[in-house]
Amino acid sequence: MHSEKKIIEKCLKNDTKAQEKLYRLFSQKMFGVCLRFAKNKMEAEDILQEGFIKVFSFLKNYRNEGSLEGWIRKTMINTAINYYRKNARFANEVDIDNYEVKQNVNESVIDRFAANELLKIINTLPDIYRLIFNMSAIEGYTHKEIGEIFNISENTSKSQLMRAKSILQQKLKEFENK
Amino acid sequence: MENSTNNIDLLFKKKFEDFQPKPPESVWEKIKANLPKNPIGGLSGSSFVKTFVVILILAVPAYFLINFQEKPVKPPINKKTVPNTKLTIKNTPKIAEIEIEPISSDVVKNDEITPTLVNKKIAKPVSIKEEAQKTQITENKTVIVNIPEVEEQSFIIADNDLLLAYLPKENPQITTKKSTVNFNSKSEVTVFNTNERKKGNFNLGVFVNPEMIFYPSDDIPNKTNLNLNLSISYNFSNLFFESGLGIGLAKDNGNFNIDYERYEYLGSYENVYNVTFDSTENGVIPTFYTNTVDVYDSIRHVQISQTQNCYTYLQIPLFIGYKINSNKFSYSIKGGTSLSLLIFEKIPEAVLPSGNISIINLNEDNPGRIKTLWHFMFSAGIEYKLSDRMSIAIEPTFRYYMKSAYERNYFTTKHPFSIGLRTGVLIKL
Numbered sequence: 001m002h003s004e005k006k007i008i009e010k011c012l013k014n015d016t017k018a019q020e021k022l023y024r025l026f027s028q029k030m031f032g033v034c035l036r037f038a039k040n041k042m043e044a045e046d047i048l049q050e051g052f053i054k055v056f057s058f059l060k061n062y063r064n065e066g067s068l069e070g071w072i073r074k075t076m077i078n079t080a081i082n083y084y085r086k087n088a089r090f091a092n093e094v095d096i097d098n099y100e101v102k103q104n105v106n107e108s109v110i111d112r113f114a115a116n117e118l119l120k121i122i123n124t125l126p127d128i129y130r131l132i133f134n135m136s137a138i139e140g141y142t143h144k145e146i147g148e149i150f151n152i153s154e155n156t157s158k159s160q161l162m163r164a165k166s167i168l169q170q171k172l173k174e175f176e177n178k
Numbered sequence: 179m180e181n182s183t184n185n186i187d188l189l190f191k192k193k194f195e196d197f198q199p200k201p202p203e204s205v206w207e208k209i210k211a212n213l214p215k216n217p218i219g220g221l222s223g224s225s226f227v228k229t230f231v232v233i234l235i236l237a238v239p240a241y242f243l244i245n246f247q248e249k250p251v252k253p254p255i256n257k258k259t260v261p262n263t264k265l266t267i268k269n270t271p272k273i274a275e276i277e278i279e280p281i282s283s284d285v286v287k288n289d290e291i292t293p294t295l296v297n298k299k300i301a302k303p304v305s306i307k308e309e310a311q312k313t314q315i316t317e318n319k320t321v322i323v324n325i326p327e328v329e330e331q332s333f334i335i336a337d338n339d340l341l342l343a344y345l346p347k348e349n350p351q352i353t354t355k356k357s358t359v360n361f362n363s364k365s366e367v368t369v370f371n372t373n374e375r376k377k378g379n380f381n382l383g384v385f386v387n388p389e390m391i392f393y394p395s396d397d398i399p400n401k402t403n404l405n406l407n408l409s410i411s412y413n414f415s416n417l418f419f420e421s422g423l424g425i426g427l428a429k430d431n432g433n434f435n436i437d438y439e440r441y442e443y444l445g446s447y448e449n450v451y452n453v454t455f456d457s458t459e460n461g462v463i464p465t466f467y468t469n470t471v472d473v474y475d476s477i478r479h480v481q482i483s484q485t486q487n488c489y490t491y492l493q494i495p496l497f498i499g500y501k502i503n504s505n506k507f508s509y510s511i512k513g514g515t516s517l518s519l520l521i522f523e524k525i526p527e528a529v530l531p532s533g534n535i536s537i538i539n540l541n542e543d544n545p546g547r548i549k550t551l552w553h554f555m556f557s558a559g560i561e562y563k564l565s566d567r568m569s570i571a572i573e574p575t576f577r578y579y580m581k582s583a584y585e586r587n588y589f590t591t592k593h594p595f596s597i598g599l600r601t602g603v604l605i606k607l
Contacts, residue, residue: 014214019213020206020210023206028198028200029198031201054540057542085538113193115194119197137187138191
């Protein structure tokens with residue numbers, strides 16, 4: 001923790017070595033996040049690059065209030081959202097209850113997949129489904145927060161998530177049957 | 179479908195908890211190229227060591243040159259026969275003009291001026307009485323010193339090693355101009371020649387050098403630099419070595435692409451909230467009740483904010499040159515290397531649009547500069563002597579960059595070059 005503080009101080013002085021240290025410390029975790037939000041590896045690299053430039057540019061705004069990792073992760077997610085929001089189109093709201101019923105996935109099925117394979121399935125989702133699934137299901141954003149970010153209602157957010165889950169479920173079954 | 183669960187969220191979350199793939203190395207390279215460069219306080223360890231080594235390399239020869247300069251040159255003591263002489267000192271305030279003429283043609287037996295004749299360094303000025311003094315220097319040598327119209331005269335004190343005067347047999351009458359005569363308490367006479375020149379000398383210079391930098395492979399306007407130098411040169415015969423310190427000032431245009439949304443008023447429309455129909459003789463007439471509704475929406479904008487970035491370099495040159503002196507003018511050519519270290523940069527923040535905006539993306543598009551630069555520099559100059567110690571100089575310069583001042587992703591020119599005009603004042607130390 002102490003060394004993390006030192007690294008931040010040096011990064012604020014634009015010390016390249018400290019910046020590289022910070023990058024090495026978090027790049028792998030963040031690349032994992034970027035890969036989930038991105039459509040493919042190339043776009044994930046772009047997001048990671050843009051995200052870290054923002055991290056170093058706005059590090060002075062980090063107030064030591066939360067963990068540094070959390071702050072960097074949030075920056076990455078925001079970068080990913082900005083990357084795709086231009087083209088994001090929201091489908092019509094659906095009856096959420098209908099989807100809730102269908103969401104039974106066998107745990108052992110998921111266990112059979114490696115993270116890389118699951119990633120491939122997530123990557124096939126349309127942009128907005130992928131974003132909302134990642135934000136809600138994995139990152140723990142509430143539908144209210146998602147609604148504020150995308151300027152949509154909570155219900156719309158919920159219905160997008162349901163659609164995303166439904167597609168994922170379908171794809172998992174397809175994989176399972178192969 | 180045993181162990182069924184509807185918690186697909188948790189299953190995925192669990193699976194990705196330890197998912198930490200390694201990104202390609204090129205990502206960091208791209209990030210590094212886009213990061214702001216560190217000012218002097220953030221010099222990395224290796225840069226600091228490099229700087230230290232360069233300063234050391236320059237300092238060591240400079241130290242020896244200075245010591246060489248300060249150490250008095252020991253002229254050979256002339257071991258010639260000194261005849262009996264008459265010394266006449268013409269009155270000058272500090273430096274006496276001495277005329278030495280023989281009293282007789284007898285040659286003293288002592289074959290040389292013995293070391294005992296030579297004064298050690300005298301701590302205080304010595305007075306000379308008005309009347310002529312007859313002084314016995316050695317058993318066989320007499321020197322008569324006439325100092326007309328001088329009541330009291332101080333003389334420059336010199337080191338005994340600088341004894342230069344001698345009285346050759348072949349030339350019994352010698353006038354030694356700008357010489358100093360020193361008398362000790364025993365009225366011994368020592369003659370020093372202060373006109374003796376040291377072989378090398380130092381020049382201190384202050385220069386201004388505006389330059390135009392050319393990037394032949396890039397379709398950009400030529401850039402200008404302003405350099406201010408404090409130089410010190412050591413002249414040795416026609417050769418000279420020059421070093422010093424300088425400050426280079428450079429500017430770049432920087433751009434920020436601001437992608438933002440602003441909640442803006444788009445217009446208004448009349449909203450019909452009620453309609454009533456009245457039956458009249460002419461038929462049914464509808465009455466529309468309306469209100470005006472303002473329409474606002476988030477409008478996306480992209481704006482480019484232009485800034486001017488300022489960079490300051492510390493320059494350490496090391497040149498060798500050749501100079502030809504003729505009366506008032508001197509002509510020189512020189513060449514060498516110069517090290518530039520980026521010590522300060524000022525990159526202004528982007529000017530954000532006014533109003534209630536939400537930034538979607540802020541991309542900095544500033545050309546990145548590298549911290550350490552080496553150049554080759556050549557120049558040909560003319561000096562004009564204003565006085566014995568001061569001269570002015572003008573030198574057209576050519577500088578060839580060993581690598582571009584910019585990160586390679588901004589400019590394709592590998593070796594820019596610059597042409598400048600260096601002007602300044604030189605003072606002989």
